[in-house]
Structures are given as structure tokens and as C-alpha cells.
Amino acid sequence: FICCGLRITPVNYSLFGTLSIKLSKDIKIFKDVFPYPEVTLDELNDMKQFVIPVEKFFNEEVDSQKIDHDGVIPQETLDRLKQLGLFGMLIPEEYGGLGLSHVMYARLGEICSQDGAIAVTLAAHQAIGLKSILLAGTEEQKAKYLPKLATGEYIAAFCLTEATSGSDAASIQTRATLSEDKKYYTLNGSKIWITNGSLASIFTVFAKTEIIDSDGFKKDKITAFIVERNFGGITNGKPENKLGIRGSDTCEVHFENTKVPVENVIGEVGGGFKIAMNVLNSGRFSMGSLVAGMMKKLIGKTAEYACTRKQFNRPLSEFGLIQEKFALLARKTYVMESMAYLTAGMMDSPGFPDCSMEAAMVKVTGKSGVAMVFFYLFVFVFPFPFLNFLLIYFDLSTITSITF
Numbered sequence: 001f002i003c004c005g006l007r008i009t010p011v012n013y014s015l016f017g018t019l020s021i022k023l024s025k026d027i028k029i030f031k032d033v034f035p036y037p038e039v040t041l042d043e044l045n046d047m048k049q050f051v052i053p054v055e056k057f058f059n060e061e062v063d064s065q066k067i068d069h070d071g072v073i074p075q076e077t078l079d080r081l082k083q084l085g086l087f088g089m090l091i092p093e094e095y096g097g098l099g100l101s102h103v104m105y106a107r108l109g110e111i112c113s114q115d116g117a118i119a120v121t122l123a124a125h126q127a128i129g130l131k132s133i134l135l136a137g138t139e140e141q142k143a144k145y146l147p148k149l150a151t152g153e154y155i156a157a158f159c160l161t162e163a164t165s166g167s168d169a170a171s172i173q174t175r176a177t178l179s180e181d182k183k184y185y186t187l188n189g190s191k192i193w194i195t196n197g198s199l200a201s202i203f204t205v206f207a208k209t210e211i212i213d214s215d216g217f218k219k220d221k222i223t224a225f226i227v228e229r230n231f232g233g234i235t236n237g238k239p240e241n242k243l244g245i246r247g248s249d250t251c252e253v254h255f256e257n258t259k260v261p262v263e264n265v266i267g268e269v270g271g272g273f274k275i276a277m278n279v280l281n282s283g284r285f286s287m288g289s290l291v292a293g294m295m296k297k298l299i300g301k302t303a304e305y306a307c308t309r310k311q312f313n314r315p316l317s318e319f320g321l322i323q324e325k326f327a328l329l330a331r332k333t334y335v336m337e338s339m340a341y342l343t344a345g346m347m348d349s350p351g352f353p354d355c356s357m358e359a360a361m362v363k364v365t366g367k368s369g370v371a372m373v374f375f376y377l378f379v380f381v382f383p384f385p386f387l388n389f390l391l392i393y394f395d396l397s398t399i400t401s402i403t404f
């Protein structure tokens, strides 16, 4: 059961009856049991400090039409994103990042989603690309890589998908073989659909390694590695041409006899599959605010159109059927936003609760439910000028549905 953020397992289910009696007596217990995440005034002020310059930048300096047309984010835009600290949102301050809470990350994501290509680039860098180091890296790995990843001097990519291995991530073929002196692994294989694939200088790569299992038999298990581009033997395919997020960098990445030092193994040898799944679980929640941000922008644009376009001598906005569509979109946006921030707030609460189920629900709502509304709205109401937005939305939802 999931109820208002409380996961009722068989163990605490039996406690629930007792607690519910106490609820009427003590509101504090209620708050302990249903910890609705509240934002303090201090946090709100902090948030404004980050939000205002980012919002200004996206409103005044980002030319999304050009980014999508040219199929590339200009270097000066990337540089400004770095200056604003947006490559280090989730990296703790001690490693030079902004050390934002999940709520703050979600809030900034809402703004960044105004440009799909930028949102995807930033998310691939920190929600998946460097996340394994944050979640399972050693102190040495964090100290070595995170400061440069936080400033954007290094851009990260997450390399899991292969030509024959998509949803079935455990079936990857890329292989890492331990050297005889046990000092390095030799990496061979090809990854496809890698976001930031040609921009990145740091890759989290998942590869099969031979291990001796607890039963004494040799087995192939997945291990995660931090791979620097300058380790050698790394090449890229040409950029994939996509819809709506053409400016994000997606390509094949090939590893040919790339030598990776053993100290660059993330977590345990053979423990990579779990790391990959943890990374994907922890990143999904961010889909919610990205979509909520896009929906709000869409409501603004479509409202503008509906108020100015006249048919039968009246603006479209005066027709009941059109008003109903807006009501539906506003309701879906409210649901999406509420789910996104409730989940983000729960993830920030003490004890780092496991919110993977809630995050998955945020993702599914973002992807399927809202997509239907967009389709409905666009096809029947606003035809052309918003097509680009629609395409960005569907591309974002496709990627986030799977990878994030």
C-alpha cells in the first residue's frame, strides 16, 4: 500500500491501527507518520536566489528555435549554464557543486525544461552520467572527479544501452577483462543512444566482467566503471537526428582496448547492475517538474493563441469546448506538479526514504497521462506554432520513460 507517501508494509501495517488512535491526540505523531514536506522560509529565500537568474537566462538568452534548427547548443550557452552552476546542481558543496535538495533541483528543472535540448543535456550529465559516482563512488573517486564535473569542465555521459540491449539491460555485451597484473581492465564494446556521447570527457560505462561467484563457479556479471576519454580507444558515431531535442548530443560510443585502472571500478566488481538500476530509480522523479514546467509554458502559449484567434467573430477562448480543454490541462498540470514536489520533498526528508515507487509513478504520469492531453489539445485546438513543443515533449517523455 502507498498512502500519502507512507509505504505500509506488513510490519508497519499492524502499527497503523495503533497510530491512527494516537493521531486524534497528538498532531505531531500525524506529522511523523505523514511527513508532508514543507518548505521553510529560509529554503524559499534560497530558492529565489537560484531561480531568478536562471529564469532570466532562459527567458532572455536561450534561443530554442535556433538550437533545434542548428542541432547544437552554442558554446556560449553551455558556458553560461556552467557559470550559473547548473552542471553541479546535485553535487554536494564540499565538491564544488550547489548541493541542492531534490525540491530545489526539481524547481530549477522546471525552468530548464523550457529548452528540451538543454534539459536533456543537464539531466544526462547529473541525473545519470555522474550519479553512480555520487551514489556508490569511493571518497577518492568523488574528490578526483566531482569538482570538475560540478563546474562543467568535465561533462558526463551514462553508457548502458547497446544495439542488442535496451530494456533488457542485463544482456549487455560490452566486456571488461582484468589484466594479468590485476592493475587495469581492458574495455571493448559499443554503446548506442548515448546522450552527451561526443561532448563527454567522463563516461560511466557498464560492462560484463568475469567473477568467481559464491558457489565457486566463474560467472559474467556487470561492473560499473568511470572511464576518462583520455584513457584512449574511444570514438563516437555521428549525432542522431531526433525530433524536438535535436540540440542534445546523442550518439554511439565505441570502446576499443580502452585501459581502465582498477581504482576506477564503481562499487563492487559484479555489482554494476544494481548501481545502474539505483541511478535510474533515483533520477526518475525529476521528470515530474520538467513536464510540469513545459505544461505551464504551454498553457501560457495556447492561452495567448486562444485569446487572440477569432472565429465566428469571437475569440476561441469563449467557446465552452475550448474552455473545457484548458480546464483539463490545468488539472493535469496541478496533478503533475503536486506529484513532482511531494515526491521530491519526501526524498529530502530525514533518513533518505526509498521513493523509487513514487518516482516511478511520477514518471509514468508524466509520460503517458499528460501526453494524451497534449495530443488532444494540439490536434483539436492549436495546430502549427506549437508543434515544436509537442515534439520536444514526446521526445523527453520517450527518453525519460526508459533511461531516467
Ligand SMILES: Cc1cc2nc3c(=O)[nH]c(=O)nc-3n(C[C@H](O)[C@H](O)[C@H](O)COP(=O)(O)OP(=O)(O)OC[C@H]3O[C@@H](n4cnc5c(N)ncnc54)[C@H](O)[C@@H]3O)c2cc1C
Pocket: 124, 157, 158, 159, 160, 161, 165, 166, 167, 168, 192, 193, 194, 195, 196, 242, 250, 398, 399, 402, 403
Ligand atoms: C533520445 C535518447 C537518449 C538516450 N540516452 C541514453 C543514454 O544517455 N544512455 C543510455 O544508456 N541509453 C540512452 N538511451 C537509450 C534508452 O535508454 C533505450 O532506448 C532504452 O533502454 C530502451 O531500449 P530500446 O530503445 O532498445 O527499446 P526495446 O528494449 O527494444 O523496447 C522496445 C519497446 O518494447 C517495450 N518492451 C520491452 N520489453 C518489454 C517487456 N518485457 N514488456 C513489455 N514491453 C516491453 C518497450 O517498452 C518499448 O516500447 C536514449 C534513448 C533515446 C531515444
